[in-house]
Amino acid sequence: MPPEYTQELDEVFTSVLESMAFMFADFTPKEEMPESAATPLEVIINFKGDNQGTMTLIAPEDMCIELVENILGMDPDILNEAERFDALGELVNVTCGQMLTAVLGDEPVYDLTPPVVTRVGQDQWARMLQYEHSAGFMVDEHPVLLKFSMAA
Amino acid sequence: MSFKILIVDDSPIVRAVLEKTIRLAEIEVDEFLTAANGQEALNVLDDNWVDIIFLDINMPVMNGVEMVQRMSENGTLNEIPVIVVSTEGSATRIDNLKKMGVNAYIRKPFKPEEIKSVVDEVTGVNNAT
Numbered sequence: 264m265p266p267e268y269t270q271e272l273d274e275v276f277t278s279v280l281e282s283m284a285f286m287f288a289d290f291t292p293k294e295e296m297p298e299s300a301a302t303p304l305e306v307i308i309n310f311k312g313d314n315q316g317t318m319t320l321i322a323p324e325d326m327c328i329e330l331v332e333n334i335l336g337m338d339p340d341i342l343n344e345a346e347r348f349d350a351l352g353e354l355v356n357v358t359c360g361q362m363l364t365a366v367l368g369d370e371p372v373y374d375l376t377p378p379v380v381t382r383v384g385q386d387q388w389a390r391m392l393q394y395e396h397s398a399g400f401m402v403d404e405h406p407v408l409l410k411f412s413m414a415a
Numbered sequence: 416m417s418f419k420i421l422i423v424d425d426s427p428i429v430r431a432v433l434e435k436t437i438r439l440a441e442i443e444v445d446e447f448l449t450a451a452n453g454q455e456a457l458n459v460l461d462d463n464w465v466d467i468i469f470l471d472i473n474m475p476v477m478n479g480v481e482m483v484q485r486m487s488e489n490g491t492l493n494e495i496p497v498i499v500v501s502t503e504g505s506a507t508r509i510d511n512l513k514k515m516g517v518n519a520y521i522r523k524p525f526k527p528e529e530i531k532s533v534v535d536e537v538t539g540v541n542n543a544t
Contacts, residue, residue, distance in 0.1 A: 375503075
């Protein structure tokens with residue numbers, strides 16, 4: 264990932280998390296990130312317009328619980344799994360939209376697909392960790408990997 | 416003045432957050448109605464009159480742009496104020512939506528004071544005093 268994208272990804276993700284959920288993301292060198300994450304979930308959003316690309320996030324399932332508690336002030340136990348996963352999907356949805364204008368400005372029009380949230384294995388976490396264009400964050404105690412890729 | 420509000424978003428979390436934020440903004444609400452996409456929303460509007468619609472853009476089945484288009488072709492529905500709430504920041508798309516009849520635009524993430532200001536603007540609350 265070009266250095267300018269890394270900086271914008273850091274600024275956008277940190278700002279969105281703070282605004283949405285009063286949670287704080289620390290950009291973390293990947294060599295300091297853990298080699299595995301507990302019950303990882305993957306969120307994927309595709310965008311299409313003048314350019315097309317993908318935002319991908321992998322984070323532990325426990326982060327959904329903290330997101331729901333912080334966003335809604337609600338006991339996450341009363342929500343079903345799909346609703347808890349939806350909180351993580353919406354975080355990536357807002358991050359992707361903000362990232363597009365941070366990188367490309369506010370003139371181009373993009374269509375975003377709804378976020379798809381799935382359980383993945385540790386092998387997917389390991390692949391994302393090794394991918395040179397992904398960025399690592401610690402969000403409170405939760406390790407998070409984030410990738411923004413775009414083709415002309 | 417108390418409002419009947421329709422929230423249209425495919426995310427249950429966003430629908431819940433909007434309800435909570437509208438209450439935090441101290442907007443008087445008579446009733447909340449919800450829909451997960453444009454088609455569901457049009458079905459709701461077949462049987463209910465609402466005062467304000469909060470509308471997402473990117474949704475499955477029928478997106479917000481198509482719903483606004485369908486509302487603009489209906490002499491009754493096109494009078495309902497529509498506030499688009501979306502993650503998008505494209506000025507081009509926002510201009511196009513306003514030309515289609517959308518009254519206001521709020522970008523996610525949003526704050527109660529933004530919601531209050533826009534609702535006052537589209538309902539003419541400040542002008543009435």
